[in-house]
Amino acid sequence: MSMRSQVYEWSNLAPTGQTSSLRRTVDAVPVAVPTNREYDVFIGGIGNNITKPAETTATQFIVIEDIACSAYLGGALQVRINTTDYFQNPDVTDQAGVPGLASPYPRGSSNVAGADALTSYTQLLKSFDLYPDVYVLPGQVFQILYSLQTANNTGVATTVVAAFVKYTLYDGPDALIANKLLELGVTINPNNVDWYKRTLIEQQQRSRVAATATNGGSA
């Protein structure tokens, strides 16, 4: 299991009277998310969080393959590696990142929150594909930052917003191979990691045969 498909889902749901919780809780209620501010979905202090910033150890390599968020209220997701934002404007200024309208979560959801009537909603499809993937090298910290432009709290009701990240975690020997592929300029994905393993095995077999031949047929 040194190469594993992983997901992380965040929503602004927390126990009553709290703004965040470690892991998920039963019957959690939505909390307000201030507008035009970026919140880390891992440790941002809103909704379900984890115990420490998301980072790779010296023996891990992460490839982020997809990000998505609620399509309403002007929601967007940004990826930050260490202190560098991945998505930038053409003039190299900051931007909010991938809008939920381009990469909706859940897929097929509406661009209007809680639109009940069958005739009044859109079933959104993705118009964004995170390709090439985003690499998180060993020892790097990564953040997935959610922001919205329109308030999700009217004082009477609060809208639930969510975000989703899909990534592959390469650990141990597979992380070493991922680093090697990066050096070679080869795309890092499970197929290419397997291909590199096969070439290593073939090389070993060839050198074993060559060594046997050199020793006059005895191993």
Add this chain to the structure above:
Amino acid sequence: MRSQIYAWNSQSQSGGTQRWTNANTGNSVSIFIGGFGNNITKPAETTATQFVVIEDVAVSPTAFGTSGSFGTYRGLTSSGASAATANGVYGNRAYIQVRINTTDYFLDPDNVGNDGIPGAASPYPRSTSFQPCFNLYPDVYVLPGQVFDALVTCYQNGAFASAATLEGNQLSAFMKYTLYDGPDALIANKLLEMGISINPGNVDWYKRTLIQSQSAPAMA
């Protein structure tokens, strides 16, 4: 080499199990031997001559809306007993985790096991309203002699139908896997050693190379 599926319906009582109720909300329950819904007679495991490749897992979908809205949304029931207690979540807010022996497959970035794949990312059943944004790739391998399980956790009370037939937003789960048995399981192990993905195409390819290597000297 056989394509297999296992579909779990939380309201089935086949095998003398109980129906899923609100009391289980927040607990992770095995879809094979958890005691709720349709179950099997013993834990799911591979024998010494079997190899299982899990290719897909899915669970009931969830939709997000606004608190205070009570009713249904695309067939999913809202939470709460009235508008006053509705929190804006429609459906079960369910997740499915894969466990091999005692190890959870899906982890959070802090390396702590999480609830698994959300139904919002891998819905069952799929529809135009609820489409997947998750693909279980690379696949999960269950080696000979290992025990495997799929655990469902939901966090929303009162948001599942009680009908015994699969309809609406009833809590349900699905697993698709391929079972390699006998010689095919040996080949699957060999492919694993060689670092080649285990799928029916590659198992067939390995068989062809064996046949070709056997027949080559005879032809010469």
